[in-house]
Amino acid sequence: MAPPMSASRFLDALRDEGLTVVEVGDWRTHNRNHKGPWGPVNGVMIHHTVTRGTDNTVRICRDGYESLPGPLCHGVIAKDGTVHLVGYGRANHAGLGDPDVLRAVVAEQRLPVDDEATTDGNRHFYGFECENLGDGEDPWPKVQLEAITKAAAALCRVHGWTQRSVIGHKEWQPGKVDPRGFTMGWLREQIADRLR
Known part of the structure; x- marks a missing residue:
């Protein structure tokens, strides 16, 4: 459990991990903070875009949709x-x-099955x-899979987290399937190797 790092520290962490980063518009202040708190942060969530x-x-991830305003994430990995x-x-x-998933992420333990949707993840990830x-x-x-690994590892490194603090959307919310095309177990192994 930790306060979110500053936007500048976030940017530096990604670059320090060897990533190419593009800053889009007013990204440092573009958020939904008026809808509720952000933090403490407990982990990193990985999604696919279906775009x-x-x-x-x-553009979609920055601006969102009429029914779901942006930003829809912190970073888009192309x-x-x-x-x-x-x-x-x-x-x-x-x-x-699922609150049980959040507890497991905080404790960096094996994830339980996500069978509830009662806890605000936008606050914690x-x-x-x-x-x-x-x-x-x-x-x-x-190159994209390597960038996903580096981005997640960068945030884990700053916060002192292990790979167990990185989850997929499908492990958080019942009915979600993202990311599809690789397993989160495999990704966590890559992150663990990088953190070593």
Whole structure:
């Protein structure tokens, strides 16, 4: 459990991990903080976007939709591995999820099955949307998977978390399937290797 790092520290952490980062507009102050608190933060949540094309994906994740205003995450990880920062603070990415999962993330223990949606995840998680159609067929380029690993590891490194603080949306909220195309177990192994 920790207060969120500053926007500047967040940017530095990603760059220090070797990532190429693009700052999109007023990302440092673009948030949903007026809808509720952000923090304490407990982990990192990974999503896929169900979109095609980096420019389109970044625009949607920054602006959102009429029914779900942006930002929809903190960073968009494109197919080429570039991280586009679109917001900082509370973001509409996690939604309501399982309090038992949150307790497991805080304790860095094995995740239980997510069978409730009663806890505000937007308060507790950093979020990365990863450009992919999420159909199980759209490829995940190696450079993109490496960027996802680096981004999650960067935040874990700052907060002193292990790979167990990184979860997929599908592990948080019943009915969600993202990310699809790799397993979170595999991703956590990559993050653990990087943190060593």
